[in-house]
Amino acid sequence: MSFPDGWTQGTHTYDGVSHPTYRRGSGPGVIVVHEIPGITPEVVAFAQEVVDAGHTVVMPSLFGTDGAGMTAGSVARSLRQICVSREFTMLRTGETTPVAGWLRSLARELHAELGGPGVGALGMCFTGGFALAMLVDPVVVAPVLCQPSTPFAIGPTRSRDVNLSPADLDIVKGRCAAGQQVLGVRYLKDPAVGRRFETLTTQLGDAFIRVELEGKGHSTVTAHRSQVAVDAVLAFFGEQLR
Numbered sequence: 001m002s003f004p005d006g007w008t009q010g011t012h013t014y015d016g017v018s019h020p021t022y023r024r025g026s027g028p029g030v031i032v033v034h035e036i037p038g039i040t041p042e043v044v045a046f047a048q049e050v051v052d053a054g055h056t057v058v059m060p061s062l063f064g065t066d067g068a069g070m071t072a073g074s075v076a077r078s079l080r081q082i083c084v085s086r087e088f089t090m091l092r093t094g095e096t097t098p099v100a101g102w103l104r105s106l107a108r109e110l111h112a113e114l115g116g117p118g119v120g121a122l123g124m125c126f127t128g129g130f131a132l133a134m135l136v137d138p139v140v141v142a143p144v145l146c147q148p149s150t151p152f153a154i155g156p157t158r159s160r161d162v163n164l165s166p167a168d169l170d171i172v173k174g175r176c177a178a179g180q181q182v183l184g185v186r187y188l189k190d191p192a193v194g195r196r197f198e199t200l201t202t203q204l205g206d207a208f209i210r211v212e213l214e215g216k217g218h219s220t221v222t223a224h225r226s227q228v229a230v231d232a233v234l235a236f237f238g239e240q241l242r
Contacts, residue, residue: 004041004044004067006024007022007023007024007044007059008022008023008024009021009022009023010022010023012060012102012105012106012109014101014102014105014106015101015102015105017087017102019060019061019062019102020060020061020066021058021059021060021061021106022039022058022059022061022066023056023057023058023059024047024048024051024056024057025050025051025054025055025056025057026054026055026056027054027055027056028054028055028056028114028116028117028119028120028237028241028242029055029056029057029058029107029110029111029113029114029116029119029120029241030050030055030056030057030058030119030120030121030122030142030237030241031057031058031059031060031103031106031107031110031119031120031121031122031134032046032047032050032057032058032059032122033059033060033062033103033121033122033123033124033127033130033131034059034060034061034062034064034124034127035124035125035126035127035128035219035222036063036064036075036078036079036082036125036126037063037064037065037068037070037071037074037075037077037078038061038063038064038065038066038068038074038078039059039061039064039066039067040067040068040069040070040222040223041067041069042070042219042222042223042225043059043124043222044059044067045222046221046222046225046230047059049230049234050122050233050234050237053234053237053238054238055120055237055241056110056114058106058110060102060103060106062087062099062127063078063081063082063085064077064078064081065077070223082126086098087099087102088126089150089151089163090126090150090151090152091151091152091154091158092151093151093157093158093161094161094164094165094166095163095164095165096133096136096163096164096165096168097129097130097133097150097163099130100130100133100134100136100168103121103130103133103134104133104134104136104137104139104140107119107121107134107137107139107140108137108139111139116241117141117240117241118138118139118140118141118142118240118241119139119140119141119142119241120140120141120142120143120144120236120237120240120241121134121135121140121142121143121144122143122144122146122221122233123144123145123146123148124146124147124219124220124221124222125146125147125148125149125192125218125219126149126150127150128145128146128147128148128149128150129145129148129150129162129163129164129196130163131143131144131145132145132148132162132163132164132172132182133163133164133168135171135172135175135180135182136168136171136172138175141180141240141241142183142236142237142240142241143182143183144182144183144184144185144233144236144237145182145183145184145185145200146184146185146186146219146220146221146229146233147185147186147187147190147192147193147218147219147220148162148163148184148186148193148196149192149193149194150163151163152192153191153192153193153194153195153196156195158194159194159195159196160194160195160196160198160199161196161199162196162199162200162203169203172203172204173203173204176204176205176207176208177207179207180207181207181208181209181236181240182200182204182207182208182209183209183211183232183233183236184197184200184208184209184210184211185211185212185213185220185221185229185232185233186211186212186213186220187212187213187214187215187216187217187218187220187224188212188213188214188215189215189216190216190217190218192218197210197212209236211228211229211232213226213228213229221233
């Protein structure tokens, strides 16, 4: 499918790396980072809900085919693209995904334009932990982790890892000790999340807000959309960004 009308396409470049972006709306800024296999129609539909709630949404396109649906073929193609890219990590522990620097730069650019207390950031599935990595930059004030699933939960160590280097985790912990909050959303029986929520509670304490849904679903705000999850995310953005 073609990308939906009404979204303005742009490009953001940082440290010699460029990715397309799609933007719509007005109000405080929110960066919505897509899941595997890319910016699917379900991701666009959720992003539109954030726009309708009164936000300027920017969706970076990090991999996949923009606007394509989720199929076995599109997932396989995205995984191949991710596997050969130096911007991502899938299995390594104790390491911040390299693309976090690019995403922080995008957040700084959006905040410089819009002002206000800062910007929101939401990642999902493969990119779920990216919002936490973005919190290292002080312009990010509303991070949301939807079913964070990297590094892939193969074995107990990876299952507990939150995709941050020790230095970045210390920065995040310091911000949370000073009053910053982090929202996490998952289905309780989703094995892809592993034991990351327990790690985040241990590391961040009450600053980590858990929204845990009954059942075996995975994609909390897209393919297996829960109204409870969407309402919690929109309320969090509203509280933190206005």
